[in-house]
Amino acid sequence: MHILLVEDDEPLALSLATAMRARGWRADVSGRGEPVPSSLLKDDYDALVLDIGLPGIDGLETLKRIRAQGSFLPVLMLTARDAIDDRVAGLEGGADDYLVKPFAISELLARIRALVRRHEFRRSELLALAALRFDATARRAYIGERPVALSARECIVLQYLLLKTGQIVPREQFAALIPGWDAGTSDNALELLMSRLRAKIEPGGVRLRTVRGLGYLLEPATAV
Amino acid sequence: MTDSADAGASSLRRVLLVWLLVPLVALVPLTALLVYTLALRPALDALDRALTDTAVALAQIVEVDQGDPVRVSLPLSEQTAKALRADLIDETVFAVGDPQRHLLAGHSELLALAPVVPAGQWRFFDAALEGRPVHAAAHGHPCGGSEQVCTIVVAETLGKQDAAKRAALLGALVGAAAIALPLVGLATLAVGRALRPLRRAAADVESLTPQRLEPVDAHGVPREIAGFVHALNGLLARLRLAASAQRAFVSDAAHQLRTPLAVMRVEAAEALAAQHSPDVHASLERLHAAAERGSRLAQQLLTLARAEGMTVAPTLALQSLDLKSLAAAVADRWLKPSLEAGQDLGFDLEPAPVKGYAPLLEELLGNLIHNAIEHAGHGARVTVRTRSSAGCALLSVEDDGPGVAQEEIEQLWQRFRRGRDARGSGSGLGLAIVADIARLHGASTTLAPGESGRGLRVLVSFPLALPG
Numbered sequence: 112m113h114i115l116l117v118e119d120d121e122p123l124a125l126s127l128a129t130a131m132r133a134r135g136w137r138a139d140v141s142g143r144g145e146p147v148p149s150s151l152l153k154d155d156y157d158a159l160v161l162d163i164g165l166p167g168i169d170g171l172e173t174l175k176r177i178r179a180q181g182s183f184l185p186v187l188m189l190t191a192r193d194a195i196d197d198r199v200a201g202l203e204g205g206a207d208d209y210l211v212k213p214f215a216i217s218e219l220l221a222r223i224r225a226l227v228r229r230h231e232f233r234r235s236e237l238l239a240l241a242a243l244r245f246d247a248t249a250r251r252a253y254i255g256e257r258p259v260a261l262s263a264r265e266c267i268v269l270q271y272l273l274l275k276t277g278q279i280v281p282r283e284q285f286a287a288l289i290p291g292w293d294a295g296t297s298d299n300a301l302e303l304l305m306s307r308l309r310a311k312i313e314p315g316g317v318r319l320r321t322v323r324g325l326g327y328l329l330e331p332a333t334a335v
Numbered sequence: 336m337t338d339s340a341d342a343g344a345s346s347l348r349r350v351l352l353v354w355l356l357v358p359l360v361a362l363v364p365l366t367a368l369l370v371y372t373l374a375l376r377p378a379l380d381a382l383d384r385a386l387t388d389t390a391v392a393l394a395q396i397v398e399v400d401q402g403d404p405v406r407v408s409l410p411l412s413e414q415t416a417k418a419l420r421a422d423l424i425d426e427t428v429f430a431v432g433d434p435q436r437h438l439l440a441g442h443s444e445l446l447a448l449a450p451v452v453p454a455g456q457w458r459f460f461d462a463a464l465e466g467r468p469v470h471a472a473a474h475g476h477p478c479g480g481s482e483q484v485c486t487i488v489v490a491e492t493l494g495k496q497d498a499a500k501r502a503a504l505l506g507a508l509v510g511a512a513a514i515a516l517p518l519v520g521l522a523t524l525a526v527g528r529a530l531r532p533l534r535r536a537a538a539d540v541e542s543l544t545p546q547r548l549e550p551v552d553a554h555g556v557p558r559e560i561a562g563f564v565h566a567l568n569g570l571l572a573r574l575r576l577a578a579s580a581q582r583a584f585v586s587d588a589a590h591q592l593r594t595p596l597a598v599m600r601v602e603a604a605e606a607l608a609a610q611h612s613p614d615v616h617a618s619l620e621r622l623h624a625a626a627e628r629g630s631r632l633a634q635q636l637l638t639l640a641r642a643e644g645m646t647v648a649p650t651l652a653l654q655s656l657d658l659k660s661l662a663a664a665v666a667d668r669w670l671k672p673s674l675e676a677g678q679d680l681g682f683d684l685e686p687a688p689v690k691g692y693a694p695l696l697e698e699l700l701g702n703l704i705h706n707a708i709e710h711a712g713h714g715a716r717v718t719v720r721t722r723s724s725a726g727c728a729l730l731s732v733e734d735d736g737p738g739v740a741q742e743e744i745e746q747l748w749q750r751f752r753r754g755r756d757a758r759g760s761g762s763g764l765g766l767a768i769v770a771d772i773a774r775l776h777g778a779s780t781t782l783a784p785g786e787s788g789r790g791l792r793v794l795v796s797f798p799l800a801l802p803g
Contacts, residue, residue, distance in 0.1 A: 122595070191593040213598075213626075216604045
């Protein structure tokens with residue numbers, strides 16, 4: 112993983128870069144926004160972590176410039192200013208996610224991973240989480256090299272959950288996803304499908320959680 | 336407050352009314368008396384003239400025989416006497432006496448009552464004749480020689496005079512009332528109107544709160560009071576400035592704290608995760624917990640400053656929101672901390688449309704869930720509910736933890752106040768923030784035991800937003 116970190120507060124930049132390097136990531140640090148567009152052209156980054164409050168051009172202006180040069184790189188904005196206005200401005204300006212300081216390092220790293228994963232899924236047909244892999248073209252799932260037998264509905268549900276890894280997917284979205292199901296389909300039918308799917312995929316080091324009253328969440332089993 | 340102030344202090348209204356109405360009450364009877372006197376005089380003069388006319392007619396009939404001695408007679412026929420006495424209302428009586436005051440004709444008692452009148456002159460007098468009051472005119476009629484004066488008296492009862500007096504009195508009273516009553520009414524009205532801006536300004540000041548220190552409207556306030564209102568507005572402006580400076584300070588301080596706090600959180604977490612000597616493990620854990628707590632506190636202070644700032648001067652537009660989707664959006668952020676606390680965070684969501692500020696409402700719900708994480712304990716079941724019912728959009732967070740003693744419940748809304756048996760590292764700001772944000776949205780908040788009688792349920796009741 113190769114990250115460009117744009118943060119003018121040196122202690123924070125150092126802490127974050129150190130934490131990333133400790134996980135075997137490559138992290139480049141810049142204290143200003145101006146050189147970022149040309150840096151992105153020179154190096155192949157997986158994600159950009161961009162502070163909004165920068166000297167010179169601020170994070171929002173930097174974001175505008177890199178989007179203007181046609182980059183679709185995942186961008187996570189950091190803000191210490193008022194979360195409310197910055198979030199609106201950041202997401203409207205083309206950021207993929209935002210975090211308000213002070214954040215937990217685990218949260219930052221998880222968000223970067225999720226952004227990169229989603230970005231890569233858009234480019235490849237192979238979805239993966241822990242030892243679980245899903246080939247979207249062939250509609251086949253594997254744990255390691257061992258194939259997992261899935262029904263057509265389970266395939267649709269798993270693919271969607273993998274795309275939304277780490278996010279709660281509301282029940283209604285599954286009803287809309289599965290052919291022949293609608294809002295009238297009982298929650299019990301969905302729960303039955305999920306418990307069968309859970310038994311098949313959880314040996315692959317993933318966890319499929321039921322969020323009571325809301326929906327389902329797929330995450331690596333190591334998380335909590 | 337206003338009642339006790341009224342008791343001892345002078346009332347502007349009372350002073351004005353006393354100074355206007357007391358002279359009015361004194362002057363009106365005097366005016367009425369004057370009008371009565373002025374109106375009565377010509378009427379009485381006319382009545383006197385009628386008496387003198389009769390007396391003059393009688394004088395024409397007196398015959399004087401210039402012999403020696405002079406003889407005076409009154410050849411008055413019965414018809415003439417009747418004609419002279421004729422009157423529709425009053426009874427008229429006359430008497431004519433010769434120079435020796437011997438009765439020539441008429442009423443002898445009347446003649447006796449008449450004063451001595453010099454020749455050619457008139458005297459008017461009131462008397463009682465046969466027990467009845469009369470008004471009379473006496474005339475000295477020259478007859479014969481220089482010293483010879485006949486007395487002619489004409490009297491009539493007081494019917495016309497009484498009628499004239501009654502008419503004059505009625506006129507005076509009606510006139511006085513016609514002036515006095517509108518004046519009293521107008522004075523009361525004028526005082527009321529003049530003091531109304533003062534009452535309005537007082538009501539404006541009464542409605543001010545520390546969060547809402549708007550200037551009092553000086554428009555239409557009289558000059559005399561405007562000075563006072565301007566001075567008050569000056570004071571309010573200085574208070575507003577001080578309040579916003581304080582909020583800005585809290586907000587800036589929290590902002591400035593964020594970046595160093597971020598470093599502390601990152602470094603503490605990294606140090607804990609890295610290889611370290613067992614001696615420092617406990618220290619690192621305390622450091623990590625303190626960094627987490629400081630971070631949360633900075634966020635809460637910011638939210639408080641924000642909510643208070645919004646009350647004074649809204650910087651965001653109200654949005655049409657559904658508490659259901661808001662809760663679903665917040666779920667992502669809070670599921671993990673809840674799982675880490677070993678709790679079962681669940682949802683029971685039905686549509687509940689409101690008008691509000693999404694970021695603040697997310698903060699409100701986040702504080703309620705965080706509260707449950709902090710206080711409901713390991714293994715607790717926490718449920719977020721949204722409903723609409725009877726004109727209200729309801730949001731509640733319920734847990735089946737140890738709950739809070741009934742007598743402590745109300746105190747929990749105060750800042751930095753925590754339950755006696757509170758666990759965890761809460762600042763005691765969470766519920767105060769919930770209350771502030773709820774107040775900003777016109778919502779009411781209730782703290783009560785959960786449905787099963789266990790745990791704690793915080794219910795926030797918003798006014799339901801009408802569709803469209």
